[in-house]
Amino acid sequence: MAASVLSPVKTEAQIINNSMLEEDPNDNSATNEEEKIKPRWGPYHKGAKELAGLYSRGKRMQEIVCVCICITLMVMNLYFMALHFKFEKVTTIFLVALAGIFTADFASGLVHWAADTWGSVELPILGKNFIRPFREHHIDPTSITRHDFIETNGDNFMLTIPGLTYMTYHFCFKTNDEVQNNYYWFSYLYLLAIFVSLTNQIHKWSHTYFGLPRWVTLLQDLHIILPKRHHRIHHVAPHETYFCITTGWLNYPLEKLAFWTTLEWLIELVTGCRPRADDFKWAQKRE
Template identity: 35%
Template sequence: MPAIPFFKDATPREIRLMRFFVAANGAVVVFCAVYLVRHYFDVGLRRPWLMLALLAGYFVADFVSGAVHWGMETWFDERMLGRAVSIAREHHTHPSHVLLYGFLERSSFGSAPSAMVFGPIAVATSLLPVTALTYASMMVWFVVCLCMLFGMHFHNLAHRPARFAILRLAQRLHLVCPPAHHWIHHRQQTIHYCVVNGWANYPCDRLQLWRALERLISALTGAEPRADDLAWQIEFRQTGILTAPRRKGSEAEPVADTQPARYAGRLAAGGMP
């Protein structure tokens, strides 16, 4: 196994984007926290309702992590999202490599969609009259954005034995996604997308939510789910190199500036999980 992951090197533009989205999502977290502290005594929400709102936020955060994961693996490719998709694909061919990326990569994966979606929602919520409902809603947005800031960190806990007893206990209680639960996704990559605690996987997979959304999107747009990923996996098996799928009438395109030639041989020795 190589000492560093295959897409460790980021361009200056990619670093700036990662920093921007992590900072933006951090700002949303702070904005929600200030609102919650400021209006805590105004609302007077009882402790059981506060706990219910926190648990709801933790469930929604897990669902959002699954939606991001599903969207990334089902509809996007390197030409759309570049290095982010490359890292996601490497994570399936070499699962342990995901542990070797830095804070920016881990935090920007969830921070980008979180800031773009829940930032405007949090602002809109703050403009409404302060009630128990708006306060509970803001608590949900706070928990979601905080979990998405550390979404890949939750995910990485499911890729290795936890070092601390408190984390091992949290995994046994399913408060944090346990490795055995997440590894189902690595054996069958179209289920168990949710990675914060895994709670949302049970209703999503039982109701076949992701397949229903795929059928709906395909009917509306004509796009085929995982078509690019299937072509990419065939390309990987044939060449042993992480490349973008072949386009009609063109040669396979290497992922620009992210696949150093010195790693090609090591990739060939890898293989699908």
């Protein structure tokens, strides 16, 4: 199902219908005899096995260190935010915090789109450590549900460390007036950091069909975090839309604006690189 660049906008209902007819990532049913023997997607896919095997001890250590630093900084900053909180600022704090959540959703889309669409697992450092999980996720979407807390969240926690360190530095070394002058900015930054760090956990929940706590399914049903049905749209091959995976609030407007297809068209025009070439290569791997 090759979609052309700048293709007409699809409605959510159309995409869901197509996904049910053509490409359910959790469905191993096949149409011809060979495909019936070899599952198309899932943990037994040759590419998925190879990609899962590339998760190294060094990578695991990096994730553990990042999770520990990030949680420490989050707790410290929460304490400082509470210490300097002023009730009369609450409305503006709510609005800037909401802007932080929107930014996190957009950032999740941008990073997800970039990793899905460009680069390759063969790239030095970046490929094996950061692009690999995206390739694995498309050919074995359930693997994320078998990852523990560290493997699921390590990379996202890492991304928030510079911003959280910047905040802690200000709270520790700046005057009370300077902190108050920057309080809205910090509220924005803090919610941005919280939602960026939780993005892959939210994404994991969107693939988890059993055993989720009631409060998580309630947040999904209210579309405060990424709902399962909404995220299924992204899992229709060739994985070219609905990249935002924090709240998913920006997916529909960005699809309407043809944001990702326009960006891909421009990049292909300038560089000559074909979008999703590496992703397609991994999906094609057979025993």
